[in-house]
Amino acid sequence: MKALAGGYARARDVTHALDLLAQADGMGRVLAGGQSLIAAMNMRLSTGDMLVDISRIADLRGVAVEDGCLRIGALTRHADIGTDPLVATHAPLLVQAVHHIAHAAIRNRGTIGGSLAHADPAAEFPACVLALGGTIHLQGPEGVRQVAAEDFFVDVFETAIEEGEILTAITLPLLEAGERHVLIETARRSGDYALAGLCVVKRAAGHRVTAFSVGPRPVLAMAAMERLDAGDTAGAVDALRAEIDPPSDTQASAAYRRHLAGVLLTRALHDLTGETA
């Protein structure tokens, strides 16, 4: 299987990338780590793309604490997130996620911005950013804008990114005292997409629970969160199972995924309390 690209251009900086996208007549595709896009191109699921390679834009890479937030550049690679001390301090959920994402060689190239922009409903990072209440930073011809994670994920492989825009960074709230994160998932094999997975964030203000691989986009499990905040664990499990609408595919049925999500929530809560105990 040989990819058929329409053309390739390497962007020097974000402005240049935006210019290139504008010139691409709607065929522009941002190429970051390429770990999903190039696979799709090789399988001829995507042909004729005008590739805008942003992978060399240094400004888009790296982690910092800025303005009371953890800012992660879009091109920060999975492997770097897994070892970054600031991420470990402020968003341990992402570190947990990295261990579940594919395999070492993929993590060396794949980027967090690419993962969010690709918006695979089975991917870990989108669910993490949603669970952490993160903000996605976009830049387009009209300037920059910020989108809350709650509003960012629209459908399978579909996000709030508009034509001609580029995802530049993610900001996350800094870890508060006593805050705890758990990511739990079940996959058929190590590194496979999860049959179902959950992120649980426990903060003073309450719980945030997101589920992935159980619908067309990561789900913020509001009903389950409410039951957890009320101290009703069993009710949270029932609520979670009720508020997700998982797909069936060759790996598992909707019914299994729904059941599994409940099992995982029970286990995640056990992990949370186990840590405090």
Place this chain on the structure above:
Amino acid sequence: MTEAFRDRIDIALTVNGEAVEGRVPAGRHLIDFLRLDLGLTGSHASCEHGVCGACTIHVDGQAVRGCLMLAAQADGAEVWTLEGLTETGVIRDLQDAFVERNALQCGYCTPGMLASIKELLDMGGVPDRATIREHLSGNYCRCTGYEAIIDAVESVAKARAGEAAA
């Protein structure tokens, strides 16, 4: 097509320590460039969708999937394939261990397997068997059942650690 986009891209990079240049189609992945344009057939393409690991090579010091990187993206990069790793002798002990332990049968996965293992061994220490298995979980081998590969990696890690300690 606009001026800015090219469907043939000129690239210059270092492969196995040698400077090479090429003009590649925009969609050509790095493994095809190495195999078809440079004749470096020690790198293998198999699934070409990033799952099997047969095409794993080193780019700028890291193990990557050669089928999930465009040749155009390798402009200016430092690429090492099994041919080069062999010539420099940096994985000689690992190669010897593979032969001694029969950690390969058909040999098709072996170049990618060795590239992945090199990255693990370069981290130092003696990883436990579960860690070795986990690190290689993206490299498919249909022949060996993996155990001989895990044994070979473990033996080399122990030998290197022993040397480091001595």
Place this chain on the structure above:
Amino acid sequence: MTISFGNPDRPNSYIGKTVPRPNAPRLVQGRGKYVDDIVLPRMAHVVFVRSPHAHAKIGAIDTAEAAAVKGVLRIFTGADIAEVCTPWVAVLAHLKGLKSPPQHALAVDRACWVGDPVVAVVATSRAAAEEAAALVEVDYAPLPAVTDMMSALDADTPVLHPDMGDNLAFRRLHEEGDVEAAFASAHKVVEARFKTARHTGVTLEPRSILVDWNPAEGQMTAWHATQAPHMMQTVFAKHLDLPEGRVRVICDDVGGSYGIKVHVYPDEVATAAIAKIMARPIKFVADRLESFTTDIHARDHEIGARIAVDETGKILAMDIDDWTAIGAYSVYPRTSAIEGNQVVNLCGGPYDFAHYRAQTSVVFQNKTPTCQYRAVGHPIAVAVTEGLVDMAAAELGMDPVEIRRRNMYADDAYPVTSPAKMRFEGLSHHASMDKLMALMDYEGLRAEQAELRKKGIHRGIGIASFIELTNPSPFMYGIGGARISAQDGCTVRMDPDGSIVALSGVTEQGQGTEAMLAQIVAEGVGVAPGRVRVITGDTQVTPYGGGTWASRGAGIGGEAALQSALALKGSILEVAGAMLQAPADALDIRDGQVVDTATGEARMPLEELGRIVYFRGDTLPKGLPRELVQTRHFITSDYPFAFTNGVQASYLEVDTGTGEVKLLKHWCVEDCGRIINPQLVDEQIRGGIVQGLGGALFEEIHYDEDGQLLNGSMADYLVPMAAEMPDMVIGHVETPTMESTLGAKGAGEAGTAGAPAAVMNAINDALRPLGAQVTAMPFTPERILRAMGQIED
């Protein structure tokens, strides 16, 4: 000449020792030569347009737009190829009633599965050919697809091939004793329904072929990733109307086979046809996505089965009703009836019982054809047999090891003929079981299991005894009319420097064939293995042979090598005797030296003998035979097959919350007769086990009811990977076959044969206290939770 295998200190004792593989250093240095590594002048690439429909009438084909793509050289339809390539029919005379329609290299008029090749596009690069192939327009008129196995013979199911009359490709009923009476009088009868999923081999190197036709020489050369070069030589010659002697098939390094590369694939024959038409080299390398729809599939079986036992656990009878769906065609030339036939032959294999009935029904479907894949039929027969035996033991409250001990053929009972009419020369079920018990500390594991169960941890121990069919005689294919050679040959020669060259008809696919042959020849002649260069995989060079399949390389190819090596030694010693004025039988060759047998005193290095024979033949007596080359062929004749046996055990943990299975450890004790290279045998067993574990836990081709393949990528068809696989303990019992001097039987399929059954029994052992049981592979988390009644739809 004999070899005292029992004496490890005998001279040149290479047989039975771990000797490194001569081809391994090449492969770890990136110096392999696989088909796709070969580039020839004027070489072009072919890509196939494949049917997107499971069943469709092929109408007009518009290639105009495709032909305009830069780099495209020619485009061929089925009709174009049919002008130079005759169709084939895959039947065998001894499989009575087997039928299959003629199959063309490219579909003509009708496409019969998703992936059936319809149009061939030839271009200067694979990329250009792919680009053009996407632009070929075929006017398909979809036809009703047959996709359900169990209703394939129903009156209201359309007949896939109207000329064939119905959808039944083959049926065989075997009956021995009085089955009904045995069941009627039994103490207990246990019944179950088993399923094995459709698998495919997923060789890491895709199917690959490069064919050149040189009309000036009248010679076709095919570089082919194949297990059977001589068989392919015959096939190309026959269907492309060439003299067999003008077709050369070369098989260099092959990136995995497992049975996938022993069949005739229409796209590969089409590639050869195109090379003949275009008179230039044409390369076809399947891509991974087309591998899933066009490599043969296997193991798509549903089996209703029951077993009758008496109060003591003695097996009285087994009754097997096996169904399998083979796709749209029986695969040429081995046919697709063999797998079902094997199920009939192999069920109940380890056990001494009297009443047996087994039927296989083989039906056509609009899916990828199925055919022989590693351990053909064994994983199915072993799962059914061992599953039933475990269920019977549970019903009787008997330990699963005990019930097996009460039923396995006694180790001194041989030769025996099984109720399936298989003849066993010599097996070691009890010795193997004893060894397994010791290796795994069965009692200790049982205690650990019980202890953990109190803590809510559900571990299971599964045992699976098995037999494996190896060293096939012409009874497998030859008697049915297929030109598939059961004999094999080896030519061994000594060159002037005293080094030895061995040319063998068996092939290397990574098993270590060349190492095995090198050490046999080394011992047979009396030189170090490093002095032996082995050449395989070239029909123009090696003796005619069958290649590598059905675990025949060591047993058949190895014996031919041994006999030719011993013959060469005789020739060398005859010359040496003349030169040294000594009787030849007082001399021996040890480590490359002619020596006195009695004293071991060195008399002459082989290179000196070589110098005299090749350059100073004038100094030798006139008339002295001086051919330092010998060829021997070997075929088994006393038994149709050399059966091996063994027993496997699996230890695993079931997560009763998620349904996940974690494999903790696996054991296999196996008896492949004489072990030539312990390491190579162990690694064949390990690799085979993991292939079986894949079938038990992960592998399953899914189709929808329209015949669309749903998981044709490596992201979706799950093969076993390193993280989930256990360490494996391998042990051996050696019962050499008396059919050969070497005494070797095969070892390539034992692992795959027994592993799925061991895992199934272990899972059910873990689940039994919970009242759950699984019998449909693969045992996915979902299937396990469903068996436990945990999933509400």
